[in-house]
Amino acid sequence: MLLDRIGMRVPVVQAPMAGITTPALAAAVANAGGLGSLGVAAMDAARARDEVRQTRAMTAAKFNVNVFCHKPPQRDAAKEQAWLDGLRPDFARFGASPPDGLADGYLPFADDPEMLAMLVEERPGVVSFHFGLPTSDQLTALRDSGAILLGSATNLADALKAKAAGLDGVVAQGWQAGGHRGVTEVDAPDAQMETLDLLATLKDAGLPLIAAGAIMSREDVQAVLDAGAVAAQCGTAFLVADEAGTSAAHRAALSGGSTRMTRAISGRPARGVENIISRRDDGEAPDYPLPYSALKALHAVASKAGEDGYGPFWAGTECARARPGTAAEILARLTP
Known part of the structure; x- marks a missing residue:
């Protein structure tokens, strides 16, 4: 099972929000049994390596590093x-x-050999992709390093591409989710499926699904598990974590909803x-x-x-429900 391979005791992934996630946040979630994540899309390889090493210094658990696979x-x-x-x-x-x-x-991952080399050498345990997939050679190098590979999908076609590429799981990103929509083609039609509907659609891909979008409580997590997901990915809930890099203005704006x-x-x-x-x-x-x-x-x-x-x-559609606390406290509130 995917969660067993990662070593997760709690079926919650802290979303890799570029510019918000910190080593302290990712490590705290990992140490509490979830999957902590770093978003390094806005970093060069040297800074990303530093963040990965800082995280590793605070946890022995696997954690996720997310990269962007957009076209120039x-x-x-x-x-x-x-x-x-x-x-x-x-x-x-x-x-x-x-x-x-x-x-x-923002340098696309496909054009960043130094970032690939860093991930292969540092081995965070999990690597995830947004806006599409890397090249086959990059996937092979990451897989050979022992990395568990995750993609994101907002439709069945992208989930099937992830399966064909040999990924280990897919984040099913519902329309309610905050941050960048994980579409491969910006101008392609988007069915704008909400999380539970998307889960039902992506079951046909035959990959473990991690649900994202409007998940702010243990009841929300249980609902996506009941719908067939193996875990929930939560970003907005962690925006107000003590360890997050969220600005005071950003935190205050969430209450508007x-x-x-x-x-x-x-x-x-x-x-x-x-x-x-x-x-x-x-x-x-x-x-x-x-x-x-x-x-x-x-x-x-x-x-x-x-x-x-x-x-x-x-922020996601349920941002007004975000409640501050340590990452471990927030994770506990999400644990079914």
Whole structure:
């Protein structure tokens, strides 16, 4: 069984939220019997190695390292300039101007041999993928290192691809889940299935399923286990953990309870707290991850002026139910 192979005593995975997860959070969840995770998509291999080693220093258990398998953006100078021009009035509110251009700050895993080498050498135990799958050679190298491999899927086709690639399990990401939607193709039709409906659909893939989306209590965890999942993946519940790297503004915003799926922040659909930036028309957003660079600059100048409405505050639909505590306390509240 997948959980036995990982060494999990509790059927809960702490989601690998890039920019939020910390070694202390991942280790605390692992030590309490769940699967702790690090999100390293925004890091270079050297920083990721440091985080993995910090985590290993705090736990002997397996933990998960998540990487992004997106395609490089297609550059369109006119579209990018139009996006920047659209943000100009927002920057002007704070006496600032948009950057001269949009930067690509997220290296796809397929183009990052140093990250692959780090994972093979450091052996965290579990490696997971978002936005698709790595190359077959990368999968072979990770598998040969002893890693348990997990993918994400929002539809049956992607789950079947994960099975064909020899993955060990799939995170079934329901429409309610916070953070980036795990779709392979941004512009492809999305059935927007909620978690329980998606679980029923993905059973045909024949892989162990880890359910994600609107899971905030032990009753929610039990519901997805009853529906056929082997575990639940929880992100929003851990946003308010003492060990999480979540900002004070992000934590405060969760209590509003209103979320929105948007491409306006990063260029890919992602669910976060409804605010000024997430309400922006995202129909002409440049390719992922280009909008991020301008948004981060805007959030920086706005927050200095006391305006947090431009924050990329990822959260699931049940964010108002998040309750603070240590990671171990939150995990205990999730354990059926």
